[in-house]
Amino acid sequence: MSKLVTRELSKAFSGLVAVNKLSFSMEEGEILGIIGPNGAGKTTFIHLVSGILMPTSGQIEFKGKDITFSPAHERSRLGIARTYQLIHPLENLTVLENVMIGSVFSRGKNLKEARSAAEAICAELELDGLGRDTSQLTILEIKKMEIARALANEPEVLFLDEVMAGLNSDETRQMIGMVQRIAKEKRMAVGVVEHVMGVIRELTQRVIVLDSGELIAEGPYEEVSKNPRVMEAYLGGAA
Amino acid sequence: MLKKQSLPKVAAVAAIFVAIILWRPTVLIYGLQAAGLYASIAIPMGLVLGIVHIVNLAHGEIMMVAAYSSYMLCSWLGIDPYISLIPVAIITAIFGFIIYRLTIRQTLKAPELNQLILTFGIAISLTQLANIVFTSQTRKMSFSYVSASMDIGELSFGIYNFVFLVAAIVLAYGLKFFLHKTVAGKAALAVGQNPRGAAIVGIDVDKTYGLIFALACALVGAMGAMFITRSAVFPSVGSPFTMKSFCLIAMAGIGNIPGILGASVLLGVSENFLKAFRATRGWADIVFFVLIISVILGRSIRGKRA
Amino acid sequence: MKLKASWLAAALLAVAAIILPAFLGAYPLNVARSIMTYMALAVSWDMLLRSGQISFGIAGLFGLGSYASALAVLRAGMSPAASIVFAVLFAGLVAFGLGFAILRLRAMYFSITTLALMEIFRIIMHNLHDFSGGPEGVVLPAILFNGEAKALYWICLAGLFVTIAASVYFEKSKLHLALTAIRNDEISARTSGVNIFKYLLIAFVATSMLQGLMGAIQVQSYGFTMPDTAFDANFTLLPLAMALLGGIHSTIGPMAGAVLLGVAAEWLKLKIPYGHLVVYGLIIILVILFMPKGLYGLAKDKFKKSHDNRVKGKLS
Numbered sequence: 001m002s003k004l005v006t007r008e009l010s011k012a013f014s015g016l017v018a019v020n021k022l023s024f025s026m027e028e029g030e031i032l033g034i035i036g037p038n039g040a041g042k043t044t045f046i047h048l049v050s051g052i053l054m055p056t057s058g059q060i061e062f063k064g065k066d067i068t069f070s071p072a073h074e075r076s077r078l079g080i081a082r083t084y085q086l087i088h089p090l091e092n093l094t095v096l097e098n099v100m101i102g103s104v105f106s107r108g109k110n111l112k113e114a115r116s117a118a119e120a121i122c123a124e125l126e127l128d129g130l131g132r133d134t135s136q137l138t139i140l141e142i143k144k145m146e147i148a149r150a151l152a153n154e155p156e157v158l159f160l161d162e163v164m165a166g167l168n169s170d171e172t173r174q175m176i177g178m179v180q181r182i183a184k185e186k187r188m189a190v191g192v193v194e195h196v197m198g199v200i201r202e203l204t205q206r207v208i209v210l211d212s213g214e215l216i217a218e219g220p221y222e223e224v225s226k227n228p229r230v231m232e233a234y235l236g237g238a239a
Numbered sequence: 240m241l242k243k244q245s246l247p248k249v250a251a252v253a254a255i256f257v258a259i260i261l262w263r264p265t266v267l268i269y270g271l272q273a274a275g276l277y278a279s280i281a282i283p284m285g286l287v288l289g290i291v292h293i294v295n296l297a298h299g300e301i302m303m304v305a306a307y308s309s310y311m312l313c314s315w316l317g318i319d320p321y322i323s324l325i326p327v328a329i330i331t332a333i334f335g336f337i338i339y340r341l342t343i344r345q346t347l348k349a350p351e352l353n354q355l356i357l358t359f360g361i362a363i364s365l366t367q368l369a370n371i372v373f374t375s376q377t378r379k380m381s382f383s384y385v386s387a388s389m390d391i392g393e394l395s396f397g398i399y400n401f402v403f404l405v406a407a408i409v410l411a412y413g414l415k416f417f418l419h420k421t422v423a424g425k426a427a428l429a430v431g432q433n434p435r436g437a438a439i440v441g442i443d444v445d446k447t448y449g450l451i452f453a454l455a456c457a458l459v460g461a462m463g464a465m466f467i468t469r470s471a472v473f474p475s476v477g478s479p480f481t482m483k484s485f486c487l488i489a490m491a492g493i494g495n496i497p498g499i500l501g502a503s504v505l506l507g508v509s510e511n512f513l514k515a516f517r518a519t520r521g522w523a524d525i526v527f528f529v530l531i532i533s534v535i536l537g538r539s540i541r542g543k544r545a
Numbered sequence: 546m547k548l549k550a551s552w553l554a555a556a557l558l559a560v561a562a563i564i565l566p567a568f569l570g571a572y573p574l575n576v577a578r579s580i581m582t583y584m585a586l587a588v589s590w591d592m593l594l595r596s597g598q599i600s601f602g603i604a605g606l607f608g609l610g611s612y613a614s615a616l617a618v619l620r621a622g623m624s625p626a627a628s629i630v631f632a633v634l635f636a637g638l639v640a641f642g643l644g645f646a647i648l649r650l651r652a653m654y655f656s657i658t659t660l661a662l663m664e665i666f667r668i669i670m671h672n673l674h675d676f677s678g679g680p681e682g683v684v685l686p687a688i689l690f691n692g693e694a695k696a697l698y699w700i701c702l703a704g705l706f707v708t709i710a711a712s713v714y715f716e717k718s719k720l721h722l723a724l725t726a727i728r729n730d731e732i733s734a735r736t737s738g739v740n741i742f743k744y745l746l747i748a749f750v751a752t753s754m755l756q757g758l759m760g761a762i763q764v765q766s767y768g769f770t771m772p773d774t775a776f777d778a779n780f781t782l783l784p785l786a787m788a789l790l791g792g793i794h795s796t797i798g799p800m801a802g803a804v805l806l807g808v809a810a811e812w813l814k815l816k817i818p819y820g821h822l823v824v825y826g827l828i829i830i831l832v833i834l835f836m837p838k839g840l841y842g843l844a845k846d847k848f849k850k851s852h853d854n855r856v857k858g859k860l861s
Contacts, residue, residue, distance in 0.1 A: 072735035088733035092725050104719050106738030294653050351652050360829025367823035521672040528661045
């Protein structure tokens with residue numbers, strides 16, 4: 001069974017259609033690339049799936065269960081986690097506490113269990129200095145913390161919204177390795193939004209391409225990148 | 240633009256109004272007069288809150304300062320409030336500008352909560368300072384023109400208080416003109432929508448905030464001067480108006496200045512409706528609070544759905 | 546080690562507070578009671594503030610507790626002790642019902658609505674002449690413990706202890722994570738599984754019960770109340786100023802602020818009988834402008850800085 005399925009999912013903001021009848025599915029253990037030009041509706045789509053926004057029409061199913069209108073915190077408990085394109089650190093909490101929250105509230109662990117779970121996740125991501133305030137972190141560390149926070153939910157479906165943005169090439173390499181390891185070890189379905197096509201090519205088995213809220217192509221990256229409609233969307237009709 | 244669904248609502252409101260006029264004409268007359276006072280004090284706050292998004296919980300206290308200033312000018316020098324209105328407006332404008340420079344400016348970038356607590360502190364300080372300087376005694380002046388009245392058939396009523404309704408209408412449409420037709424007004428709109436963007440296109444954001452805040456203080460100051468012709472002055476006289484103004488702005492929708500007039504009529508008429516009967520007179524004050532809560536909640540629920 | 550030391554200090558302070566009446570006369574005990582009442586209100590206000598919600602309605606719940614307790618004795622013939630329990634439950638129930646509506650609101654909308662609710666409670670008590678005594682209020686047949694100053698001190702202290710215990714629990718349990726997350730970033734909190742409404746409701750109901758408790762203790766200790774006393778704006782203003790001065794988002798900050806301002810207020814009341822409250826207004830302004838973290842926050846930063854320097858010194 002597919003982990004996550006959407007059917008004809010749409011979202012309109014006072015007339016403007018941001019996501020238009022989008023149907024897709026994600027399978028266990030796959031890394032899916034979500035690409036498209038700016039304003040294509042990638043982030044809105046993740047907002048819909050994670051429950052930050054409610055859809056105008058359509059349906060979302062998680063492991064066969066209808067979650068179209070479930071609140072965000074319930075989806076997080078079911079096993080959908082995400083990071084944010086614009087980082088959202090909780091600045092009055094330490095790094096460790098930031099990560100613990102998912103264990104406590106999504107997994108229902110007590111503080112002690114959550115602490116050791118969070119420490120284990122951070123160790124896995126090679127993130128240390130866990131007693132620090134989030135204001136003291138580097139960009140790479142913040143991105144790692146965001147991923148650690150998502151992993152603390154122990155998700156089955158994980159969306160990474162531009163986690164590579166702002167990283168240098170070494171850091172990007174490190175991050176790619178990390179995402180691959182996570183997806184493999186935890187048998188997760190991972191959706192990756194990224195603008196750097198090199199990352200998408202290396203990381204994903206399959207991509208979906210959005211343009212003006214519509215799904216215009218789907219398949220392996222090599223195939224999709226030669227699709228004339230995709231080239232047109234990226235080049236604005238010049239091709 | 241009238242939507243189809245709102246037609247029955249409009250018809251119902253109109254029907255209620257006609258019924259009230261026929262049954263108790265004074266409810267409508269005094270309701271409109273009260274509405275004028277509420278609106279004329281709320282509109283300057285609507286400018287600050289709705290256009291440049293500064294929360295000022297000391298709004299009513301600025302009016303109180305103006306009322307005392309005008310009271311003193313009148314009792315010492317015998318200047319009629321309608322003449323002292325201009326110097327008083329200048330005094331409160333300067334006063335407001337100083338408050339802006341010294342305090343509010345520092346909280347523009349801080350969380351909104353800081354502004355809320357800060358202006359709450361300013362409100363308390365001003366009320367208590369007035370308490371120290373003027374004591375809590377109520378002061379009232381009487382003017383001959385206030386007792387002007389009118390007879391229609393058997394009905395006799397005071398007409399003086401309609402002056403506040405006129406003032407409110409002048410303020411609402413004057414500000415609308417200011418915001419859409421003048422350079423300073425357009426700058427204020429731009430700053431309110433996007434301070435950073437406004438700075439990029441060369442608008443002096445800080446100056447605009449200061450100007451709008453001072454302008455609002457001048458307007459509410461002028462209203463404070465007029466206020467003493469109708470009501471007594473005491474240190475806490477302004478605070479209920481802060482809340483009422485806030486409520487009216489929330490009812491009209493933040494940024495909709497002429498809408499404040501409509502909201503005030505609803506509030507004024509409903510209050511006077513309850514005041515018209517002995518049994519419900521004591522409950523008139525509650526109308527406002529029930530309105531504010533239902534309006535704020537209604538908006539938040541509708542906002543959720545959108 | 547450090548943790549144990551702070552528990553020990555807290556225990557010593559508690560013991561000192563309990564045995565204090567042995568050394569004080571009736572007047573200082575009266576002052577102490579008033580400070581303790583404000584302290585409990587300041588701490589409870591801060592507990593909700595940790596979620597980012599500013600309530601201007603402390604006096605509303607306090608007054609509601611007062612009236613619930615007084616009317617339970619007068620109209621339902623409850624014993625004073627039972628009436629205090631009743632008032633706490635009643636305040637909690639009212640907060641629970643109201644919470645479903647007003648906890649959807651944020652920032653100034655929440656604040657203004659809490660202020661409006663307080664006024665509604667006051668007007669209701671003002672107008673229900675036959676039931677609540679109208680503007681003249683109600684007089685109880687007897688004062689708790691026959692007005693014995695020491696006993697009244699201890700019951701007020703008990704109310705304060707309950708409040709502090711609740712606040713410490715808020716700080717040490719997962720409520721701390723939930724409320725801080727809500728204050729910092731609601732969207733992020735939701736994706737980490739925090740049910741925002743649930744935790745706001747817990748905080749709102751709990752703090753309302755504490756405020757109701759202090760109101761009930763107050764009315765049973767004085768034996769009378771009326772709308773203008775029970776819903777006195779000072780019960781909102783003073784706790785707010787105390788918590789801000791001492792340092793928000795902590796238990797110790799509001800407590801320290803209450804002691805400082807409470808003692809200062811007694812002195813100022815004698816110096817400037819009319820308008821001594823101006824000091825509270827000015828403190829609110831100055832603290833927001835120059836010391837938004839309060840005294841406790843300032844001390845914590847200082848300690849941290851010197852600690853960091855020491856660590857750096859050791860490394861180099």
